[in-house]
Amino acid sequence: MPVYLIADVTVTDDAWVPDYAAKVHDIAARHGGKYLSRSGNVETLEGKPLDNTLIALIQFPDRDSAKAFAADPEYAPFAKARKAGSVSNFHLIDDTDLAGGIPYLPKG
Numbered sequence: 001m002p003v004y005l006i007a008d009v010t011v012t013d014d015a016w017v018p019d020y021a022a023k024v025h026d027i028a029a030r031h032g033g034k035y036l037s038r039s040g041n042v043e044t045l046e047g048k049p050l051d052n053t054l055i056a057l058i059q060f061p062d063r064d065s066a067k068a069f070a071a072d073p074e075y076a077p078f079a080k081a082r083k084a085g086s087v088s089n090f091h092l093i094d095d096t097d098l099a100g101g102i103p104y105l106p107k108g
Contacts, residue, residue: 007056009088016081031069
């Protein structure tokens with residue numbers, strides 16, 4: 001079942017960004033990850049605007065693949081640099097419908 005890693009990031013020191021942006025997508029790809037977006041163009045349609053620099057959305061084939069990416073030793077120095085130079089959150093969601101009313105999504 002596909003899962004989506006949502007990374008919301010507020011950069012506090014951008015020294016880590018160029019190297020991370022150039023190399024991490026290849027590490028994610030080795031785990032079946034595909035970036036669907038990595039954008040700072042965030043528009044709030046309802047509610048309180050997010051106070052972040054960018055949001056990345058990465059699709060993985062399953063939860064284990066996403067967790068393997070996050071735990072990959074090759075990714076570790078990039079994660080360390082990101083954590084030192086940002087406030088960031090990683091969330092995983094699957095492709096289910098909690099209410100079960102959308103026919104093309106599995107009931108969650």
